[in-house]
Amino acid sequence: MSPDHDHPRPALTVDCVVFAIGDDGLEVLLIERDHEPFAGSWALPGGFVEMDENLESAARRELEEETGLTDVFLEQLYTFGATDRDPRGRVVSVAYYALVDRAHAHLAADSDAAAVDWHSVAALPGLAFDHREIVAAAHERLRGKVRYAPLGFELLPRHFTLTQLQRIYEVILDSALDKRNFRRKILAMGLLVDTGKLQRGVAHRAPRLYRFDRRRYKQLERDGFSFWL
Amino acid sequence: MSPDHDHPRPALTVDCVVFAIGDDGLEVLLIERDHEPFAGSWALPGGFVEMDENLESAARRELEEETGLTDVFLEQLYTFGATDRDPRGRVVSVAYYALVDRAHAHLAADSDAAAVDWHSVAALPGLAFDHREIVAAAHERLRGKVRYAPLGFELLPRHFTLTQLQRIYEVILDSALDKRNFRRKILAMGLLVDTGKLQRGVAHRAPRLYRFDRRRYKQLERDGFSFWL
DNA sequence: CCGTCTTAGTGTGATGTCTACACCTTGCGA
DNA sequence: TCGCAAGGTGTAGACATCACACTAAGACGG
Helix, strand or coil, X not given: CCCCXXXXXXXXXXXXXXXXXXXXXXXXXXEEECCCCCCCCEECCEEECCCCCCHHHHHHHHHHHHHCCCCXXXXXXXXXXXXXXXXXXXXXXXXXXXECCHHHCCCCCCCCEEEEEEEEHHHCCCECCCHHHHHHHHHHHHHHHCCCCCCHHHHCCCCECHHHHHHHHHXXXXXXXXXHHHHHHHHHCCCEEEEEEECCCXXXXXXXXXXXXXXXXXXXXXXXXXXXX | CCCCCCCCCCEEEEEEEEEEXXXXXXXXXXXXXXXXXXXXXXXXXXXXXXXXXXXXXXXXXHHHHHHCCCCCEEEEEEEECCCCCCCCCCEEEEEEEEECCHHHCXXXXXXXXXXXXXXXXXXXXXXXXXXXXXXXXXXXXXXXXXXCCCCHHHHCCCCECHHHHHHHHHHHHCCCCCHHHHHHHHHXXXXXXXXXXXXXXXXXXXXXXXXXXXXXXXXXXXXXXXXXX
């Protein structure tokens, strides 16, 4: 029994805005489209939702198929449904954004795409569909949410230095932060654990490595604590 | 040319969580369903998206058809797509939340609904589909966002007293606020204009009426100001 | 092995923000 | 005109934020 058997339905897709921090600041993962429409253009990884999978599963599946990425931080962003956003007809797209550690994200282009690559958010190429608008919405969400949710850690490896973490915030918030104030504040939250290890192989004094204590964060959150940078 | 002509599509609906402040605190507008599934249950106003309307238009249309409400503050909340959320088959729903002034919202039940009425969020009846989950998500969004966006004003008439405004925040944040501190802070933002009028017909000293200066807010926002309560 | 280079790591004082708190004023209605 | 109920107002102490500069340690090259 169909809910509206005599009723035409929009097609439903998911799209993923994958962010990472690179040498050029904030970057987004794009694929080069192989097929029409917009063959040859860069676009967000994504595709049609299957009938037997929920939306987040569809986003994760498409992401893995088109870029090789798995086990990433992924959160629903917004649903885009302008009637003219796809030249093929009515297509509504549920957009997600993901955060990954660029250095540890090993990419694998898929048959549907000619290429997969990182692009600086500050200098995007022309994008297919309304994908530029989707990236802009994701960027804004990231800027807003990074201050009150522990998102920064998702862009780093499990063990990281405070300087690396500070750089994440400086890139996302697009402003310089004071080293001493930053360290004091972030350590005062009690969410970072000193692993006791030092970063090796750098041509200067070796910095301490920390990790984010997710368990403790969830605990504190339940008790009414809120992350604030 | 269909984007996926041989591909089955989920049905697509919109649902609206309409909030207002009533005597019992935060309230939500529900309709009593006339038809199966869930005939007789309370549910959120909503319905199927037409092929030639965008998502927000669909939400506004359904809201007007089922409750009579027009010109409300409306913002997209989240898209719910669990495969089993509708017993009729695969239905994905884009949820919106709306804020209205309960005193000035004149309701008109529609043919699709046996009744339309306000219900305290603290004591909801059993709801159809996953609508309880949707209300919970909307409630959480409202609690979070009311602190950094000027949403409170949407729940009041154009002209309001500071005590009315304070009550809005107390109800939503579920905590008592200090009168002097609240007034100082909210007036310091420079977003309220004293209309020069007084509220009449109350059995005590007549309070001043203010209005929210939307134009000035947009101006300040562009200049990097951010609302904060 | 010594010097140089580069980033790590650390404390304080001044300034602004937040919090807690109590009383007089005003308008209405009895 | 008296009582009632909410309106409207200031200050001091605690706390958080900001600006700011030097020494420490490790790597590398000569």
